[in-house]
Amino acid sequence: MKLFQIHTEKQLISQCLKGNTNAQMTLYKKYAAAMYNVSRNIIKDDMRAEEAMQDAFLSAFDKLDEFKGEVTFGAWLKKIVINKSLDYLKKDKMYEKMASTDDLSIIEELEEFDITEQIEAIKKAMDLLPENYRVIFSLYYLEGYDYEEISEILEMSNTNSRVMLNRAKNKLITLLN
Structure with a gap:
């Protein structure tokens, strides 16, 4: 009680x-x-x-x-x-682990999917990102941190966080295509 x-x-x-x-x-x-x-x-x-x-x-x-x-x-x-x-x-x-290019075969063209399948494809593609890219991408897009906060969390310069996020976005786009 x-x-x-x-x-x-x-x-x-x-x-x-x-x-x-x-x-x-x-x-x-x-x-x-x-x-x-x-x-x-x-x-x-x-x-x-x-x-x-x-x-x-x-x-x-x-x-x-x-x-x-x-x-x-x-x-x-x-x-x-x-x-x-x-x-x-x-x-x-x-x-340090890099995603294997053999795993890319699981991702098809997004235009063929409904929204649920698109989300699943994005999640799978995110899992294929190198860890450092996935972390910064998640902090920015999923957790809502800004560049300054990410720089502090990851102990890197503001410029470096912007560059890494841009590289992460480009890598994700490549994985989705």
Whole structure:
């Protein structure tokens, strides 16, 4: 039986700081699906994306006292998930793997597909992008970060992030044709 009901995210965070595991689970349930998608957009392996997302939550709960409320909790958590996902890429050296041209046969002309098939073709083509291109493409187009934010996250210059995004777009177009 619950003695009280937590109504706001601020209250949830306060309870998490006190070690309330029910509050942690509530926050986890609220954000898990969205944070998994963020991680999956960076790491194309479902299990590794799940692991990275789980590690990010553990890290967030460990560092919750560092959350100052300057941004929303979701935005703060998203940054942790992105960084943890990038760490997984680096650790696994997946960013060095290049997509095999043999895999291009799975993609047909988009004009023959309905919208669902077009989306699936784009997802498959994105999975064929080299990791560094897929990461920057996902951060910009799927997560909505601007060049400056991407530069900070990936620790590169603004110009380099623009160049890499342009190369990623061109590579994706090539894969789709």
